[in-house]
Amino acid sequence: MIQENEWLEQMASGSDEALVWFYNQYATKVYNTIISYTKNAEDAEEVLQDVFVTLFNTAAKFKHEASVSTWIYRIAVNKSLDFLRKKNSAKRMGVFSSLYKKGSNETIIEPVDFVHPGVTLENSEDAKLLFRVIDRLSDNQKTAFILTQIEGLPQQEVADIMKITRKSVESLLQRAKANLRIALENYYPERGKTSKNTSS
Numbered sequence: 001m002i003q004e005n006e007w008l009e010q011m012a013s014g015s016d017e018a019l020v021w022f023y024n025q026y027a028t029k030v031y032n033t034i035i036s037y038t039k040n041a042e043d044a045e046e047v048l049q050d051v052f053v054t055l056f057n058t059a060a061k062f063k064h065e066a067s068v069s070t071w072i073y074r075i076a077v078n079k080s081l082d083f084l085r086k087k088n089s090a091k092r093m094g095v096f097s098s099l100y101k102k103g104s105n106e107t108i109i110e111p112v113d114f115v116h117p118g119v120t121l122e123n124s125e126d127a128k129l130l131f132r133v134i135d136r137l138s139d140n141q142k143t144a145f146i147l148t149q150i151e152g153l154p155q156q157e158v159a160d161i162m163k164i165t166r167k168s169v170e171s172l173l174q175r176a177k178a179n180l181r182i183a184l185e186n187y188y189p190e191r192g193k194t195s196k197n198t199s200s
Helices: 003-012 014-037 043-060 068-093 095-099 121-134 138-148 157-162 166-187 191-198
Strands: none
Touching: 003 014, 003 043, 003 068, 014 043, 014 068, 014 138, 068 138, 068 157, 095 157, 121 138, 121 166, 138 157, 138 166, 157 166
16 A cells, blocks of 8 residues: 555656545545635635645655645645735725725624534534634634634644644634634623623
8 A cells, every 4th residue: 555655755756646645635624624714615625726736736845844734734724824815905905995884984794604514503603603703813823723623633733734832822722712702702792791700
């Protein structure tokens, strides 16, 4: 049986068969990660394709300083963040002005009709709101939260993906949770009161 590193060597030599092997191994996991950022299946498919094209084109440069899966996740995260930056920039250039209420400076939050593939149906409404407020986090907080809390990756692996320390991941995660809690309490003030009463 051919091992992963052997498939990587073959892909570095231009093997389409090796690319297909990596796609079959990682596409579902990578897609789930990407869609946590894009919240749109069509966009996620576009980024997924970009990830594997990049994987194929840069396989020869892989230096084994991290595991192959860590390398693939890192490419997926970077491509997802790049995609969001370009998309947000395009909005600011044109349609962004339509997001403001007439006679007001208040920004209208666009509804996200999106359910993550790993979210159960009964939690889908809460999940839609959660992903909406995740968008407000900084890139690093967003990545730490998505990879640990939604994708379920170990903190050390997330640290390797983000090229930071595990302690930094813990700090980002704490700040992300605190910011999400504040944002969610704006939508569900009664939940905030309940949690404060039970914690006192």
